[in-house]
Amino acid sequence: MNQSLLSAFALIAGVLLAVQSGFSAQLGALLKKPILASACTYATGALLATAFVVVFSKEGINLQNARQVPWYLWFIGGLFSVTGITFYYFLIPKIGITKMITMGLCGQLLFSVVAGHFGWLNLPGDPITFKKLMGVLAMIVGIFLINLK
Structure with missing residues (x-):
């Protein structure tokens, strides 16, 4: 893929994240619980990501590769992501x-x-x-x- 197309995808990804943050911040404000908005976002994301894996993955999960991954890498991204996103949902209605x-x-x-x-x-x-x-x-x-x- 050429660099211009990759840059366009990166720009679109930024727009999608800003739109998602706006909608989820509204959800968090209406619920008065930004962490619940995060839970909804991640639950929906997990379902859709799983569907994407099933639909778009040409081969199954390689268990040998999966076993070589350090245990913390399975969770640490989610920890930082949910913490950061919850801050977004909490702060957008305020600032x-x-x-x-x-x-x-x-x-x-x-x-x-x-x-x-x-x-x-x-x-x-x-x-x-x-x-x-x-x-x-x-x-x-x-x-x-x-x-x-």
């Missing part, structure tokens, strides 16, 4: 979707640049460069301007 999404993206951006530089989470290293620092600074200024009253 607005624009501020929440932009501040969330800022957190993701800052962490990803540092984690990439040091190769954290067993991922490939991606050194911080001057150009990258200028891009991060430009995005932080942009986030500040977006949220300026």
